[in-house]
């Protein structure tokens with residue numbers, strides 16, 4: 831892993847530092863560096879942004895400004911599994927809104943929230959390119975098509991079971 835946490839202090843690895851040094855003076859560098867950090871850490875916690883501010887000598891407020899402007903950047907730790915409900919036109923017309931509501935009820939979360947047990951993050955995304963299967967949901971890299979709300983408890987149970995088997 832490129833970032834290690836030691837006694838609340840974030841230490842960037844040599845690999846990450848060389849990426850930062852390579853990009854630091856180029857146009858659009860902050861966004862590229864933030865992408866790389868999120869790739870390494872799965873999200874952008876404040877401690878990581880503080881360390882970045884120190885390393886590249888850019889005010890934390892400016893970094894926060896970029897992070898909060900782009901929906902892509904996440905400041906909260908994502909769940910182990912991402913449930914992405916497609917809300918593109920084809921899926922929307924075939925009932926994707928009902929799927930989002932049903933997932934929300936089943937897991938007691940809203941869009942962009944993570945379940946209390948840290949297992950699932952619910953997201954709404956735009957067309958994922960499988961409109962013929964509308965309405966479509968992606969769980970991690972797996973595509974589920976032609977779904978109805980009644981199919982969802984089985985999907986959630988399948989991932990919960992896999993997680994608990996993996997924990998044994």
Ligand code: FES
Nearest residue numbers: 916918921957960
């Ligand atoms: S609109 Fe959902 S896959 Fe295209």
